[in-house]
Amino acid sequence: MAENERTFTAPQSLLDSNLTFLNDEPTPTTITLTRERCVDPSLINSFLRILRHGSDDVIRQKLNNYRKPSSISEKKCDAFLKQELYPNWQIRSSIISFCDQEATQMKAETDRKFSNTGSSATGTITDARIDPYAAREKLEDQEARYRDWTRVKEWVANNEKIEQILTSTTDRILRQNCEQNKNYLEQFAQFCKDNT
16 A cells, blocks of 8 residues: 655745744754654654744734735735735644544554454464463554554644644734634635635
């Protein structure tokens, strides 16, 4: 089975800002996702961190760069949303979705493998009277097979929660600084539909 891969590059606005973090290795600006990266997400976490910092963490400063006291401030907010914020959110959402899909495939593959372990095709089943440790070994094998899947699912759930908090907070700040009657989360959903 061919391995799934997907490559993402940080938005140009982030690359131009020359983000660095103290006491840290250089931040990645491009990442290729694989199942292994989802199982050990340290590089993905670094990439998501620069994306989150480059938009949501500095949202007020970013808006100040776009929004000037003039009649075209609304257009400047729209420019920020379409050129910086929404593309950033979309990349983050796509990264989390990739790992979620990989977790779903891992579960299905592991279910198939494990459901076949008890069949006579894979060998004889040891009677518990002959080998009293066989049941425990079988349980340990099952746990080992599902460990990576569990790890990825927990990572996905944690990052979905982080995204929900960040986007909700940013939505509130946008309503305070741009157009208060707009639903920026709904606009983002439409942006994703238009840019897939």
